[in-house]
Amino acid sequence: MSSQLSATPLHAWHQAHGARMAEFANYEMPIQYAGIVAEHHATRNAAGVFDISHMGRLRFDGPRADQLLDHLLTRRVIDMQTGQVRYSLVCNEEGGILDDVLVSCLESPSGKNYFLLVVNASNRAKIVHWLQPHLADFPDVEFHDVTDATAMIAVQGPKAIEICQPLLPASALSLGYYRAKVTEQMSKPCIVSRTGYTGEDGLELIVKAEDAPRVWENIMMSGREMGVQPVGLGARDTLRLEAGMPLYGHELDETIDPYQAGLGFACNLKDRNFVGREALEQKSKGDILSKRVGLVLDGRRAARQGANLLDSDSRVVGQVTSGSFSPTLDKPIAMAYLHPAVAVVGTTLDIDIRGTSVSAAIVPLPFYKKSSSL
Amino acid sequence: MSITPEQLRYCDSHEWAYVADKSAGIATIGISAFAVEELTDLVFMALPKIGQTVTAGSEFGEVESVKAVSPMYSPVSGTVVEVHSELVDKLESLSVDPYNEGWIIKVKMSDPAELDRLLDWDAYKKQCNH
Numbered sequence: 001m002s003s004q005l006s007a008t009p010l011h012a013w014h015q016a017h018g019a020r021m022a023e024f025a026n027y028e029m030p031i032q033y034a035g036i037v038a039e040h041h042a043t044r045n046a047a048g049v050f051d052i053s054h055m056g057r058l059r060f061d062g063p064r065a066d067q068l069l070d071h072l073l074t075r076r077v078i079d080m081q082t083g084q085v086r087y088s089l090v091c092n093e094e095g096g097i098l099d100d101v102l103v104s105c106l107e108s109p110s111g112k113n114y115f116l117l118v119v120n121a122s123n124r125a126k127i128v129h130w131l132q133p134h135l136a137d138f139p140d141v142e143f144h145d146v147t148d149a150t151a152m153i154a155v156q157g158p159k160a161i162e163i164c165q166p167l168l169p170a171s172a173l174s175l176g177y178y179r180a181k182v183t184e185q186m187s188k189p190c191i192v193s194r195t196g197y198t199g200e201d202g203l204e205l206i207v208k209a210e211d212a213p214r215v216w217e218n219i220m221m222s223g224r225e226m227g228v229q230p231v232g233l234g235a236r237d238t239l240r241l242e243a244g245m246p247l248y249g250h251e252l253d254e255t256i257d258p259y260q261a262g263l264g265f266a267c268n269l270k271d272r273n274f275v276g277r278e279a280l281e282q283k284s285k286g287d288i289l290s291k292r293v294g295l296v297l298d299g300r301r302a303a304r305q306g307a308n309l310l311d312s313d314s315r316v317v318g319q320v321t322s323g324s325f326s327p328t329l330d331k332p333i334a335m336a337y338l339h340p341a342v343a344v345v346g347t348t349l350d351i352d353i354r355g356t357s358v359s360a361a362i363v364p365l366p367f368y369k370k371s372s373s374l
Numbered sequence: 375m376s377i378t379p380e381q382l383r384y385c386d387s388h389e390w391a392y393v394a395d396k397s398a399g400i401a402t403i404g405i406s407a408f409a410v411e412e413l414t415d416l417v418f419m420a421l422p423k424i425g426q427t428v429t430a431g432s433e434f435g436e437v438e439s440v441k442a443v444s445p446m447y448s449p450v451s452g453t454v455v456e457v458h459s460e461l462v463d464k465l466e467s468l469s470v471d472p473y474n475e476g477w478i479i480k481v482k483m484s485d486p487a488e489l490d491r492l493l494d495w496d497a498y499k500k501q502c503n504h
Contacts, residue, residue, distance in 0.1 A: 036441060225417065300417050301418045302418075302438065302440075
């Protein structure tokens with residue numbers, strides 16, 4: 001098993017810098033360096049640098065690439081302008097979620113538009129397989145899985161832009177939220193997007209695999225005085241949880257539909273057809289079976305995925321999908337799916353944590369919002 | 375008097391036992407510096423109650439970090455006679471000195487011979503470095 005694990009182009013750096021490595025989505029990934037809490041606070045207060053090269057990067061070229069993706073994604077693609085990024089879902093015909101993705105409309109240096117789909121590492125093989133019959137329907141669309149040829153680095157936190165200032169052209173630093181462009185880092189190609197998975201401002205960079213260690217070192221060097229830290233998947237998870245962002249395999253899977261997940265905004269049903277549209281139209285009109293909520297727990301003990309939520313009559317009314325101790329709130333927090341009748345902010349429920357009952361209050365998501373003073 | 379790691383006996387699962395006075399038959403139990411380092415960012419500890427029976431190799435409590443929950447296994451069998459309940463509110467002392475300030479419970483042993491089955495410091499150290 002371990003002999004088959006993939007390594008990102010930054011693997012050697014992580015090992016040389018004392019990262020604790022573990023398997024994630026068939027990659028050997030850094031889980032933590034200095035410690036989850038220290039890395040979490042560094043990202044909230046200064047900046048964190050994340051190796052997210054395990055995320056799948058799928059490229060679609062050709063004049064009909066937009067039509068193909070419009071047919072596959074719940075979000076409208078055909079009206080996307082160059083430089084736009086959209087969050088979307090990929091659903092099956094039944095309206096279950098196959099993946100949540102970012103789709104970017106980019107312009108290559110030669111002046112041609114293409115689309116980049118960033119998919120979850122754990123879903124990459126599934127999505128690539130699922131794409132095949134659809135690609136066959138669009139033989140003129142050129143498809144490349146560019147994951148292995150590239151690396152992806154996220155710089156997140158209030159100092160992220162400042163840290164990238166010496167490294168990127170002004171046009172990349174002034175990108176609006178959910179905007180992206182193809183540019184250069186030290187005269188090497190680099191895709192920059194103003195996106196992230198932490199609840200902070202920041203950038204995500206895609207570079208050629210062989211350029212990744214140099215770009216990573218440049219960021220670390222530029223950010224040293226500003227308190228930049230390398231951040232592993234451990235803090236990536238606590239950061240996204242505080243930001244109320246769903247994670248595939250926890251809040252999202254094929255048995256969950258976008259409306260339950262609170263992601264109805266990512267489904268454009270009007271005047272278009274796409275895989276799963278009919279099922280989603282039915283679901284958008286029907287009763288929601290369960291609803292994603294945020295919970296703050298009493299005490300210090302976190303509820304983990306699978307913990308049951310009980311009402312005052314000890315009936316199971318839902319289940320925790322993600323839970324952790326929140327370093328920012330200094331309290332345990334969780335996301336859960338709950339029966340809609342009880343999924344009301346302010347309601348108090350009991351969580352069964354391995355046989356111990358702990359009180360939890362339903363709170364609005366996200367748990368954490370960055371201050372707007374940018 | 376300060377206890378040093380060399381004086382302790384260890385489980386594979388990183389708990390230690392220390393017997394100050396053989397005739398009293400009471401073992402002090404904690405977790406090793408290696409375990410604390412591995413767990414990092416401790417946030418919670420669930421402890422047994424005084425009078426509770428523990429069995430060698432069985433769970434007597436759990437320790438929780440930001441990342442995960444880990445069971446703690448008793449190195450010896452017996453009855454819990456003391457619980458370091460203040461530790462729950464100062465888990466950071468486990469990072470400072472897991473062998474003194476960081477003791478967890480004291481157990482009146484029912485079978486002191488079980489101590490001989492535990493690892494000594496050299497064997498334990500070797501296991502941690504594998």
